[in-house]
Amino acid sequence: MSNELQGTVxxxxxxxxxxxxxxxxxLAAHGATVAVAARRxxxxxxxxxxxxxxxxxxxxxxREQAIATVERTASELGRLDIVINNAGVMLxxxxxxxxxxxxxxxxxxxxxxxxxTAHAALPHLLKAAEIGPRRVADIINISSxxxxxxxxxxxxxxxxxxxxxxxxxxxxxxxxxxxxxxxLVEPGAVSTELTSHLRPEIREQTAQRLANIERxxxxxxxxxxxxxxxxxxxxxVNEMLIRPTEQEM
Ligand SMILES: NC(=O)c1ccc[n+]([C@@H]2O[C@H](COP(=O)([O-])OP(=O)(O)OC[C@H]3O[C@@H](n4cnc5c(N)ncnc54)[C@H](OP(=O)(O)O)[C@@H]3O)[C@@H](O)[C@H]2O)c1
Numbered sequence: 001m002s003n004e005l006q007g008t009v010x011x012x013x014x015x016x017x018x019x020x021x022x023x024x025x026x027l028a029a030h031g032a033t034v035a036v037a038a039r040r041x042x043x044x045x046x047x048x049x050x051x052x053x054x055x056x057x058x059x060x061x062x063r064e065q066a067i068a069t070v071e072r073t074a075s076e077l078g079r080l081d082i083v084i085n086n087a088g089v090m091l092x093x094x095x096x097x098x099x100x101x102x103x104x105x106x107x108x109x110x111x112x113x114x115x116x117t118a119h120a121a122l123p124h125l126l127k128a129a130e131i132g133p134r135r136v137a138d139i140i141n142i143s144s145x146x147x148x149x150x151x152x153x154x155x156x157x158x159x160x161x162x163x164x165x166x167x168x169x170x171x172x173x174x175x176x177x178x179x180x181x182x183x184l185v186e187p188g189a190v191s192t193e194l195t196s197h198l199r200p201e202i203r204e205q206t207a208q209r210l211a212n213i214e215r216x217x218x219x220x221x222x223x224x225x226x227x228x229x230x231x232x233x234x235x236x237v238n239e240m241l242i243r244p245t246e247q248e249m
Contacts, residue, residue: 014087
């Protein structure tokens, strides 16, 4: 436990499992009051109960729900200093004959869900950066190694993560002078529920590809995020690419 984030309010999307859940716990352990958002309300309630946070049931692919998530956080918890734009889905497979429904799910969540949340959060973050306690605010977008390296069988996931990388850099240039730090976190393989949504044959191929790699834990990524948001006001960690040691690509 530490109190570096005392007096701050954080919002974590996709906090009902994996990286988001671990990050919510880590930010709370550093003193932040945390709003946790996702669709599985039972999980959010348990987590919010544990960390003394606010559970918000929301599908962030719905623009109104994404906006309401941000506005509820700011109104019920009083401010908004940190946004972890984490909700995402990875539906791999060749482009040829791909189910278009999978592409739509990825673009709606990984791109549009993130954009809606960022857009709604920005005025609150700019205000938080002006009015203490840290006089700096953070928005961290969770990309992937897939946002840096394109691979066959990953075309639309690559598109979504490369896209948010470009968006993040553009936004960073617009707001960094006003002390809103915009950062990108790019994990390699992390042991979470992410691959459970793959089609069975693709899940099997992915498991084989990663069979000899000791995967990262969600806590490893939460650690990196906590490091980024607890830096002094003068220091912005813009990007962090974190692979399992044994992961080559
Ligand atoms: N695991 C990896 O190897 C890895 C590597 C690189 C990047 N990432 C990225 O890390 C992020 C988190 O993934 P994870 O690995 O922690 O997987 P995960 O355990 O499957 O977590 C995904 C989270 O997103 C939420 N979510 C899904 N659809 C949503 C929607 N429409 N509205 C709101 N929330 C939604 C899920 O909650 P509900 O189902 O309850 O809504 C869940 O909390 C993703 O952006 C992913 O691309 C993961």
